[in-house]
Amino acid sequence: MPIIRSLEDALAPIIDGCMLVVPRESTGAAMEATRALIRRGVRDLNLVTLPTSSLQADLLIGAGCVAALETSAISLGEFGLAPRFTDAVRSGKLHVRDATCPALHAALQASEKGVPFMPLRGLIGSDVLAHRPDWMVIDNPLANSDPIVLLPALKPDVALFHAPMADAAGNVWVGRQRELATMAHAARTTIVTVEKLHEGSLLNDPVMAAGTLPGLYVEAIALAPRGAWPLTLPDHYPNDGAHLAEYARLAATAEGFATYLDRFVHDRRAA
Amino acid sequence: MTDAPLDFSTEEMLADVIAGLIGDLRHVAVGAASPIPATAALLARARGGGRPYVSLLQSRKHNFFTDGGRELFDCAGQGRVDAFFLSGGQIDGQGNVNLVTIGDYEKPTVRFPGSFGSAYLYYVVPRVILFRTEHSRRTLVPRVDFISAPGVSDDNVFRTGGPVALITNRCHFAFDRAAKRFHLQSVHPGHTLEEVRDNTGFDFDVPTQVPETPAPSGETLRLMRETVAPELAEIYPEFAKRVFEPV
Incomplete structure (x- = not known):
């Protein structure tokens, strides 16, 4: 299959029950792809955010696509709490593995390196650690009486993000959003939506190459102009604040959220 | 001889x-x-002639x-971040x-967004400044329901950092790491010790004479309004407009 595909074809590896990692809200969230996943009706995702998320996680949770969530925070930022996340947790419907930002980075870095775990400072004495039976405290074997937390490597099935551009060989320019490269290195497979296709190879120019994720890690690319909307694509376009405010207002209730989905997610069916 | 009292906002005093x-x-x-912490960090930099380095994590311009x-986080783990700010849905006396x-x-009855980087940072x-503008028994509690990050740790736990102070809309508490308690440092103008006691859910130490939080100087206000406010407007346009622009 070619590496450049239609959005629907590109998203095919995101199957029900898979572990999907998405980036934080300000670094290139694949929102057009997220709406397509909701239209397709994906279920039981084990969603991981690197390390936080806003609208993307809230939409997937509200639309019933998520069975479990690992995150260090879900919030709409200046637009308030993430209403569907908050509601799902309060009703006991969503299982959350609460983490802290550097733990998510470190657990994915373990997978990048192909090692079974990564040690991390902090955490000891917190209830974050107390609720993570999968995390472990050991005594630092290189010192005396120095407890330290071990985080098992986190290996998502799929990484999904939106980036400014890609070339026909599947190389993706991520610029300084280096956590997108971490996600891709750690995940079994990576799907990227992009604003545009780059003529020639992104690896030819050393300035571009330094910010490029090699196609080696990438399974599929789909064109999606303004594909992060209504969230920002850094250095390209800002958050659509008016839209996010409207989302916060509508999604405050289950009925309002359904209206939002009808208006901004499902209506593309007819188009 | 006294100078005429200066006109300043609560936000300006807290930032100072x-x-x-x-x-x-x-x-x-x-x-x-x-x-407010961003205002304070930029004010410290304006006073220091370019130092400290200031990382405003949500800014494009002020995030290097x-x-x-x-x-x-890697930078902080090495000790290369000297001060940071944390808030909390609840903060307790430890x-x-x-x-x-x-x-x-x-x-839960209430779900906040999550711990962010607190459980590590x-x-x-070394100097974490707790900041909560709602000073009430709802926010300042005897014991938090969930510890995102503990104020103090056992002696054998690697810990080079922790709280140094808690700044609220009513007062300034210093944190005494040895005693594992807050100590009332000063009460802001227009507020009283009784009011602080009534609105705080935890015990804290009180000095014999409770000082009033000093007002910002004319020079500080000038720096904030002329140098800091335009920089802040990139990230917090509404805040900058409300606090620093004369009505």
């Missing part, structure tokens, strides 16, 4: 107090949704990291902060 706590450091980082989201849940963790950033 925090800038004093930052003092002469190399690197101050400020997280998202923290306009180039190695992805992990760089801040400096524990809660950013997760109220009530049963599995089925609180341990490794």
